Amino acid sequence: MLIGDVARRSGVSARMLRHYDTLGLVRPTGRTVGGYREYSAEDVRRIFHVESLRSLGLSLKQIGRALEDPAFTPSALVSDLIRQTEKRLAREKELLERLHAIDASTPTDWQEVLRIVELVRELDSPSAARRQQAVLARPEDVPVPAVLLAGAILTEPDTHVAGALRWALARSGGDGVATLRAGAHAEDAGIRRRAVLAIAEMPEAPGALEVLTHALGDLDTTVRRHAALALGRQGVAAAVPCLVSMVVEGCNDVDAAEVLGMLSLDPGCADRITTALVDELASPTADSATRIRLAQALVELAGATGQEVLRQLAHDDDGDVALVATALVGVLKERSLEDQADGHS
Known part of the structure; x- marks a missing residue:
């Protein structure tokens, strides 16, 4: 031919x-x-x-x-092709995410597009200080797409930069929960932690409570704790078991006790919390330090039941527990006297 x-x-x-x-x-x-x-x-x-x-x-x-x-033999070459293709797809995915971020900001001119591209480039910097500066130094009149901030939160390893990104996301006024929701279901526990922590700082955003409630059942302990603290502050009683566990385990136990105190303002929830704390006090596996933390949590609770438990603990066989409980009973008495004085003034 x-x-x-x-x-x-x-x-x-x-x-x-x-x-x-x-x-x-x-x-x-x-x-x-x-x-x-x-x-x-x-x-x-x-x-x-x-x-x-x-x-x-x-x-x-x-x-x-x-x-x-x-x-x-084709095996080595095919392996190289696989790696090259994966890199190319990663670049294409990154480009697609940037385009989505630009589209979400509904830019009115090319200057806005260039500012967003510049921010994306700065957020890709290997320097954590530069990434943080890129977030904090943005002018007030320059909108930052929420989807861009949310995506950056999910991949940011530096805690300070991540904090700046969460702050910027909360101020953006945009809806970044959709992106964070996907992160909350990621296989990587680190991504789930970042996603839930970010949502915890904007619990009033649409869909946030749903994501946080689902996170209470997460396999990762840190994810569950972030969710429990956020939900407890919103008055969600489902967070009580995890918050009590935090007190027992001594992880963010002060924060957990404060949130339990807030939840105890609901009389129905107060009995549930007190019962859970008393059960842990009676557990044969509870050592002295654990029982002291539980006593400190009881002092935060509203109502008389927790106070009565503390008075009983003041006579506990464990001297250290009895000493702390006695001091806490004194704190409660002082608090009661102050409340009475305020009532007469």
Whole structure:
């Protein structure tokens, strides 16, 4: 077949076929009397082989080696192609996320687009200080897309930068919860922690309580704790078991006790909290330090039941527990006297 016929049947342009000939990749085995290229059936098969390998992303040089070297094995090359493709897809995904961020900001001119692109570039800086400065130094009149901030929160390893990003997200007025919601269901526990912590700082955003409530059942302890503190501050009683566990385990126990105190303002919830704390006090696995933390949590509770438990603990067989409970009973008496004085003034 002449080059024109091959081009029509193979879908490879005549120009590309000539290029293959020049490179020695596919050389027609024959020539007509007039000197035109003439391709055999085997030549055409080789063209299809070349095109098949090109479709996998191989360069023409790699294809030539693959077809000419009998000892060539494809495994190493295919592994390289996989890595290259994964990198390319990551770059494409990053580009797509940037475009979504720009689109979400509904820019009115190219200056706004350039400012957003500049922020994205600064957030990609290897310097944590520069990333933090990029967030905190934004002018008030320059809107920052919430989806961009939320996405950056999910990947930010530095706690200070992450804090700045959460602050900026809360001030953005945009809806970043949708992006954070996806992060709250990620396989990576670190991403889930960042997502839930960010949502915890904006609990009134649409859908935030739903995400936080789901996070109470997370396999990761830190995720559960972030969610429990946020939900407790919103008056959600479902957080009580996790908050009591935080007191028992001594992790953010002061914060947990304060939140339990807030929840105890609801009489129905107060009994539930007191019962849970008393059960932990009676646990055979509770050591002296644990029981002291539980006593300190009781002093935060509203109502008389917790106070009565503290008075009983003032006579506990454990001297350290009794000493702390006695001091806490004194604190409660002083607090009661102050309240009475305020009432008479």
